[in-house]
Amino acid sequence: MTADPQIRAIAVLDDELRRGMYEFIRAARRPVTRDEAAAAVGISRKLAAFHLDKLVDAGVLRADYQAVTGIRKVGRAPKVYQPVGNDIRISIPPRHHDLLAGILLDAVLADSGNGGADRDARSATLRVARERGHDTGAAERERTRPGRLGAERALTLAAAALARHGFEPDRRSPTCMRLATCPFHPLVAKAPEMVCGINHAFLVGLLDGLGATTVEAVLDPRAGECCVELRTHS
Structure with missing residues (x-):
C-alpha cells in the first residue's frame, strides 16, 4: 500500500x-x-x-x-x-477544517444580495476576527509581561505570536515586518476582499491585545505573501 x-x-x-x-x-x-x-x-x-x-x-x-x-x-x-507550494498537514483521523471554513465563508458571501443581512454578516465576521486577534495578543502579553512596549519590542512579540499561527513573519527592517504566509491562503482566491479583511481585523486585534500602540497593521497585498504588513507609526 x-x-x-x-x-x-x-x-x-x-x-x-x-x-x-x-x-x-x-x-x-x-x-x-x-x-x-x-x-x-x-x-x-x-x-x-x-x-x-x-x-x-x-x-x-x-x-x-x-x-x-x-x-x-x-x-x-x-x-x-x-x-513546493502545498501545505504539509496530517490528522488521524482526517479532519477537513478547510472545508468547514469554506462553508462558513460561503454562508457569509451568500448574504451579498440581502441588503442589511449582508452588512450584518460581514461586520459580525470582522468583529469576531478582531476579538480573536485581541485574545491572542493579550495571551502573549500575559505570557511575556513586557511592560510598556516600544516599536521594535512590539514587533518582536507580534512575530513570536504570529509564528505559532502559521504566518511566517519576516522582519524586513527594525520598523517593518512582512508575513510570508497567509494561513487562510486556500480561500483567498475565492473571496480575496473578505479573507484579507478577516486577516487584517485579526492582526489589528492582536496588536491591540499586545498593547502595541506604536505599530499598525496595514493592508498591502503582494503576490505569494500575506496581504497585511506590520509597520511602526510614521
Whole structure:
C-alpha cells in the first residue's frame, strides 16, 4: 500500500538535518544551492545532496537547474531547491477544517444580495476576527509581561505570536515586518476582499491585545505573501 504523501513528508522531516535545511530554504524565499543548504546546517555538500534529494523524493522540495546570480559561469548551472507550494498537514483521523471554513465563508458571501443581512454578516465576521486577534495578543502579553512596549519590542512579540499561527513573519527592517504566509491562503482566491479583511481585523486585534500602540497593521497585498504588513507609526 502506497504511503499517504502527507505522512511521507512528515516522516522525512523527522530528521533534524533535513528539517534544518527545509526551514532554511523556506526562509530564503529564493532558490537555494546545495552549498548554501550544507553551510546552513554545517555538513558537507555531498551529505547535503543526499538529504535534499530525500526531501525532493518526499515531495517537500522541488529541484531545478538554474543560475542563482546574474553572472553566467562556464558549465552546467547549479542544482537549486525550493519548497513546493502545498501545505504539509496530517490528522488521524482526517479532519477537513478547510472545508468547514469554506462553508462558513460561503454562508457569509451568500448574504451579498440581502441588503442589511449582508452588512450584518460581514461586520459580525470582522468583529469576531478582531476579538480573536485581541485574545491572542493579550495571551502573549500575559505570557511575556513586557511592560510598556516600544516599536521594535512590539514587533518582536507580534512575530513570536504570529509564528505559532502559521504566518511566517519576516522582519524586513527594525520598523517593518512582512508575513510570508497567509494561513487562510486556500480561500483567498475565492473571496480575496473578505479573507484579507478577516486577516487584517485579526492582526489589528492582536496588536491591540499586545498593547502595541506604536505599530499598525496595514493592508498591502503582494503576490505569494500575506496581504497585511506590520509597520511602526510614521
